[in-house]
Amino acid sequence: MAVLAALILPTSVLAKEKIVIGEQNWTGAIAIQHILGELIQNRLDGDVSYLAGDVPVLFSAAAKGDGTVDVLTDIWLPNQSAAWAKYVTGGTRSLVPNTHPYAGEQGFYIPGYLQDKYGITSIYDLKKPEVAKLFEPLGGGKAQLLVGPAGWESTYIGQIKAKDYGFADKFESVSTEASVTYAKLAAAYKAQRGVVFYAYTPDWIFSAFDLRRLEEPAFDGYAQDNKKDDPLYKADGCWKFVSPTVDPDWLNKSQITCAFPNAKVHILASSALQRRAPKIAEFLRNVAIEPAQLNELILKIEREKIPADEAARAWIEANGATVDQWLAAATPVVSKAQ
Numbered sequence: 166m167a168v169l170a171a172l173i174l175p176t177s178v179l180a181k182e183k184i185v186i187g188e189q190n191w192t193g194a195i196a197i198q199h200i201l202g203e204l205i206q207n208r209l210d211g212d213v214s215y216l217a218g219d220v221p222v223l224f225s226a227a228a229k230g231d232g233t234v235d236v237l238t239d240i241w242l243p244n245q246s247a248a249w250a251k252y253v254t255g256g257t258r259s260l261v262p263n264t265h266p267y268a269g270e271q272g273f274y275i276p277g278y279l280q281d282k283y284g285i286t287s288i289y290d291l292k293k294p295e296v297a298k299l300f301e302p303l304g305g306g307k308a309q310l311l312v313g314p315a316g317w318e319s320t321y322i323g324q325i326k327a328k329d330y331g332f333a334d335k336f337e338s339v340s341t342e343a344s345v346t347y348a349k350l351a352a353a354y355k356a357q358r359g360v361v362f363y364a365y366t367p368d369w370i371f372s373a374f375d376l377r378r379l380e381e382p383a384f385d386g387y388a389q390d391n392k393k394d395d396p397l398y399k400a401d402g403c404w405k406f407v408s409p410t411v412d413p414d415w416l417n418k419s420q421i422t423c424a425f426p427n428a429k430v431h432i433l434a435s436s437a438l439q440r441r442a443p444k445i446a447e448f449l450r451n452v453a454i455e456p457a458q459l460n461e462l463i464l465k466i467e468r469e470k471i472p473a474d475e476a477a478r479a480w481i482e483a484n485g486a487t488v489d490q491w492l493a494a495a496t497p498v499v500s501k502a503q
Contacts, residue, residue, distance in 0.1 A: 183211070184205050185214050185216050185235050186201060186214070186235065202474075203477050203478055204491070205448070211445055216233070218234075220248075236433070240430065240431045241365070241428050242428060246387075247411065262450075263431055263432040264453070265451075265452075267453070267454045269428040269456065270427065271319065273323070274362060283299065285379070287379060288332075288379045291310075291336065292331050303356075307336065307337040310361055313340065313363040321415065350362065366460070369467045381423055382424065384403060384423045384425065389405050448494055458480075465479075
């Protein structure tokens, strides 16, 4: 028996559970991806790989539970409310959120010098022709509203808001990746020109630039059918979002006339992990990110150009107590049969 055990042990010790993390393309998500990847690989004996894709594709892949994607790292509510209703709280219930999401703020931002010089404070100021003119590109043409990357729910929401706040006729909604938006912001700052764009905190740009969020009416409730079970549901609420994945006439059928509610940002794991890798699943449920810590990490990756995996390892080393709290839930699960 001793000989048999000696032959079996090395194989069982070397066997690692394969974990695929969905690779989202903004720096906050990238930072979290690498923190989780490092910990799963080195502290929980997982074999980690990353798969890039648009958020809707990653949601669908993770919900299958077949190991194509196991983890999504930076899922914003209410931005992803349609997918959340389909995969988390309703529908397949195939994705499990972490217990302690972090809080994020989001909206339309302009440079501080524009607000100070022209008194632009409200989203409704964008309806004024003389204000819209400030956001025209250097070569001429229609003013630009940078609504965010393609495929993000917030990008569609930005287009809906432009319609319902009444300035869509004066602005072209332009979809850009974050890196392009930030390049346009830096160029605008250098030339002291106008730029208005969707952004969210935490992010490094708020440390690098003086940015002001445009005021909007306060959120007072979801009016869409898929939110009827939500505590924030209100039949005549200011927020009715119809997803393009649900209806091709989403823009006309949606109506949003208020600010985003304070966002909750979650990590999601496939429910299949509860069976395949319960230690890793419990660890993911226990992860709790502090926005200030994340902002610092984003700054190192974006501004100091430290590779994300290297920055994540340094962050883990510097935040040992936090990491130990996350890992405390990942205790061995002992079968009753044993």
